Amino acid sequence: MRIAVLAAAVLVLVAPPAASPQVLVPYVPTAYEVVDRMLALAEVTKEDVVYDLGSGDGRIPIAAAKNHGARGVGLDIDPRRIEESRANAKAAGVESLVEFREQDVLTADISGATVVTLYLLSSFNAQLRPILTRQLRPGTRIVSHAFSMGPTWPADKVDRFTTKTGDEITLYLWKFDGKIRP
Numbered sequence: 001m002r003i004a005v006l007a008a009a010v011l012v013l014v015a016p017p018a019a020s021p022q023v024l025v026p027y028v029p030t031a032y033e034v035v036d037r038m039l040a041l042a043e044v045t046k047e048d049v050v051y052d053l054g055s056g057d058g059r060i061p062i063a064a065a066k067n068h069g070a071r072g073v074g075l076d077i078d079p080r081r082i083e084e085s086r087a088n089a090k091a092a093g094v095e096s097l098v099e100f101r102e103q104d105v106l107t108a109d110i111s112g113a114t115v116v117t118l119y120l121l122s123s124f125n126a127q128l129r130p131i132l133t134r135q136l137r138p139g140t141r142i143v144s145h146a147f148s149m150g151p152t153w154p155a156d157k158v159d160r161f162t163t164k165t166g167d168e169i170t171l172y173l174w175k176f177d178g179k180i181r182p
């Protein structure tokens with residue numbers, strides 16, 4: 001259901017306004033139940049630094065901090081989302097553990113991550129693949145909601161489940177092996 005919402009929104013954004021050409025993935029938040037499952041799949045602990053690439057309202061880094069004691073970094077290209085995320089972090093009492101940066105993830109430094117979370121699109125994941133594999137350290141876990149990395153980089157684990165509201169969800173987990181992938 002949510003994938004359909006995201007796909008429909010993408011159709012609207014196929015020809016984005018000239019002022020925001022990089023925003024090819026619209027804002028559709030991951031349900032909190034799914035956020036919890038993504039962080040559990042990555043086995044997030046307080047030792048982790050969780051980067052959400054395209055972080056929306058900040059719910060994934062905030063949940064990583066609040067529920068697991070991890071540090072969180074959210075990157076989003078939309079300044080409204082960054083402002084909202086900072087307010088949400090303050091309301092959740094985790095301002096000291098999380099940071100939000102207005103940035104294009106395709107040009108960002110993500111080398112500090114021990115866990116990366118994604119809810120983007122297959123085409124966007126394909127663009128991210130060389131960036132992730134050049135920057136991340138071996139052992140970094142990557143969790144993607146709904147979208148794979150393509151046939152050249154199969155997931156190490158796939159978690160399929162139905163939410164309480166009846167949405168069918170697929171999550172993909174990779175434990176980065178250090179191999180550069182174009």
Ligand SMILES: C[S@@+](CC[C@H](N)C(=O)[O-])C[C@H]1O[C@@H](n2cnc3c(N)ncnc32)[C@H](O)[C@@H]1O
Binds near residue numbers: 026031056057060
């Ligand atoms: C589908 S939403 C996911 C939000 C959040 N990660 C979640 O799961 O709830 C995708 C987000 O990516 C952001 N985004 C799109 N293109 C981006 C880019 N090039 N760099 C950074 N953020 C981007 C959008 O503004 C949007 O907030």
